[in-house]
Amino acid sequence: MAEGSSATTRKGAEGLFERVESLVEVAMLLPHGMSDEEVEGLLRVLPPDTSRSMRALLCPRFRDVSLDFIKMLGGWVQELRRAKEEGRKVVLIPFNFPPEVVYIFRNAIPLTSEVMTTLGVSVLEGQGERYWDHAMGLGIPDYLCSSSTIELGSILTGRDFQPDIIVQSAPGACDANSKIHEFVSLHMGIPQVILEKPTEATSRGRELHRRYFLALIRRLEEMIGEELDEERMRGVLEEANRASDLYYELYDLRKFSPCPVPNIFSIFTYGTRFTRWGRPQATEMMRRMVELSRRRREEGAYPADEEVARCMWLYIGYYFDFLGFFNWMEERGITYLNDILSLCQPLHVDTTSRESMLAGLAEACFEYPMTRQIGGDSMSLSWIEEMCQFIRDLDANCAIYSGHHACKQTWSIINQVRREITKRTGTPVLCLQGDSWIRRMTPTSVLQEEISSFVDNVVARRKRTRARA
Ligand code: SF4
Structure with a gap:
C-alpha cells in the first residue's frame, strides 16, 4: 500500500499529527481480551510498518497493557484536537520539560515534540522519513x-496541526534541541518562552534557575490568559505524586531477576511521564504496568529460558522497530533495564502552598532527564556517577550506549564514560552507532548482530566464568 494511502489514514491527512490522529481513532476501538486470531486478522490489513509495530505492541505477554497505553496516548491526541477547537492553548514542549507545568493551567495542554515523533515513527507507514527529509530540504543541518x-x-510544512506557544527548555543542556524549537518559533511565527538552566548545581545556580522558572510561569500566565489557581495546581500535583509512587514501585520490580517488567515498559514509562503526568490517565497507566509486572514476578514468568544479560542503556534506545528491538531482546534473555529517559526519577512535590508547589516544579525541571546529565555542572561526572549508581542498584551486568x-x-565524552563505568562497576560497555528515530542510519539487523555478539562473547562468557569460580 502506498505511503499515506492506508485505509486507516484520514483522507487528505499529510502531516504527522493528523496521520497519527487518524490511526488512533481506529486503534482506540480495539477491545481488551483480543484473541491471537483476531490480532492476526487485524495485522494483515495494516500497512507493513504499522503492522510490525502493532505486532510488537499486541504481543500476548502484555497485550492488554499495550492497549491501555494506546488508549492513553490516543486520548491525549484527541484532547489536543479538542483543546484547539475550544480555543485552549496548545503548548509545544520538548521532552526535557515536565508536562504537569502545563496541566496546572486549565486552559492549556502540552504537546510533546519527541513523543509525537516517536508515535509517528512507530505507527506510520514510511515512519517519519518524509518529515525529516522536508526539514533537511529547508537547509536544516x-x-x-x-x-x-x-x-x-x-x-x-505548514500543513499539520500547529501549536500556539513553544516552550524551549534545552538551552544549557542541548543546543540541537534548543535551536530547532527556536527555528520553528521564528519561522512559523509561534511565540516562544525560554527556560534556561545554569550549569552550576550549587545553591546559587538553583536559586537563579528558580527565578527563571517563576519568570516562565508569569509569561505563560500572560500568554494563556489565565492566572494560576492554587487548588487546580494542588489537584494536578497530588495526582502527579500518586503516579510517582507507582513509578518507584515499577523501578523496584526491575531489581528482581529474571526481570518481571517487560522491556517495552521502558518506553511506556516515559511515554506516560512526558505526556500525561498530573492527570489520572498517567496514574492509571502506571498502575496497570505495576500490576502486570507484579503478577509476572509471582508467576516467575519470563519469555526466555534464562536471563542472560541485565542491560542498562546508558543514554537512549532505538524507537523505529519495537519488534526487532524490545521484543527481540526479551525473547533472547536480554533485559532492557532502563535508559536515561525511563530513569526520570520524578520528584515528590510538597503541595502545602503555592510557593512550595512552584519550588517543587522548578526543582523537577532542574532534575529532569537529559537536563540533569547533559546540562550538569560536569557533563561526564554527572552522567558517570548516576549510571554507576543505577547499574549497582539494578544489578546490571552490562551497559550499552x-x-x-x-x-x-x-559522543564527545563516551570514551571517558565507558572507561570509568567499567573501572568503577566492572560492567562491560558496548558502543553502538545509529539514529534512535531513523532506521536508514543503521538497520535493526546490524544492531541485533552487534548486541548478540556482545552478549554471547562478553556478557555470557563472564557470567559462566564467575559461576565456575
Ligand atoms: S538525545 Fe541528545 S541530541 Fe537529542 S535532544 Fe537529547 S541531548 Fe539533545
Whole structure:
C-alpha cells in the first residue's frame, strides 16, 4: 500500500499529527481480551510498518497493557484536537520539560515534540522519513536531533496541526534541541518562552534557575490568559505524586531477576511521564504496568529460558522497530533495564502552598532527564556517577550506549564514560552507532548482530566464568 494511502489514514491527512490522529481513532476501538486470531486478522490489513509495530505492541505477554497505553496516548491526541477547537492553548514542549507545568493551567495542554515523533515513527507507514527529509530540504543541518526534528519538520510544512506557544527548555543542556524549537518559533511565527538552566548545581545556580522558572510561569500566565489557581495546581500535583509512587514501585520490580517488567515498559514509562503526568490517565497507566509486572514476578514468568544479560542503556534506545528491538531482546534473555529517559526519577512535590508547589516544579525541571546529565555542572561526572549508581542498584551486568547520531555532546565524552563505568562497576560497555528515530542510519539487523555478539562473547562468557569460580 502506498505511503499515506492506508485505509486507516484520514483522507487528505499529510502531516504527522493528523496521520497519527487518524490511526488512533481506529486503534482506540480495539477491545481488551483480543484473541491471537483476531490480532492476526487485524495485522494483515495494516500497512507493513504499522503492522510490525502493532505486532510488537499486541504481543500476548502484555497485550492488554499495550492497549491501555494506546488508549492513553490516543486520548491525549484527541484532547489536543479538542483543546484547539475550544480555543485552549496548545503548548509545544520538548521532552526535557515536565508536562504537569502545563496541566496546572486549565486552559492549556502540552504537546510533546519527541513523543509525537516517536508515535509517528512507530505507527506510520514510511515512519517519519518524509518529515525529516522536508526539514533537511529547508537547509536544516542533519546534526539536529531527529527526536524533535521529525515532528517539527511536519509543523514546518505548514500543513499539520500547529501549536500556539513553544516552550524551549534545552538551552544549557542541548543546543540541537534548543535551536530547532527556536527555528520553528521564528519561522512559523509561534511565540516562544525560554527556560534556561545554569550549569552550576550549587545553591546559587538553583536559586537563579528558580527565578527563571517563576519568570516562565508569569509569561505563560500572560500568554494563556489565565492566572494560576492554587487548588487546580494542588489537584494536578497530588495526582502527579500518586503516579510517582507507582513509578518507584515499577523501578523496584526491575531489581528482581529474571526481570518481571517487560522491556517495552521502558518506553511506556516515559511515554506516560512526558505526556500525561498530573492527570489520572498517567496514574492509571502506571498502575496497570505495576500490576502486570507484579503478577509476572509471582508467576516467575519470563519469555526466555534464562536471563542472560541485565542491560542498562546508558543514554537512549532505538524507537523505529519495537519488534526487532524490545521484543527481540526479551525473547533472547536480554533485559532492557532502563535508559536515561525511563530513569526520570520524578520528584515528590510538597503541595502545602503555592510557593512550595512552584519550588517543587522548578526543582523537577532542574532534575529532569537529559537536563540533569547533559546540562550538569560536569557533563561526564554527572552522567558517570548516576549510571554507576543505577547499574549497582539494578544489578546490571552490562551497559550499552546507542550512539544516537545527533548527540554530539554525549559522543564527545563516551570514551571517558565507558572507561570509568567499567573501572568503577566492572560492567562491560558496548558502543553502538545509529539514529534512535531513523532506521536508514543503521538497520535493526546490524544492531541485533552487534548486541548478540556482545552478549554471547562478553556478557555470557563472564557470567559462566564467575559461576565456575
Ligand atoms: S538525545 Fe541528545 S541530541 Fe537529542 S535532544 Fe537529547 S541531548 Fe539533545
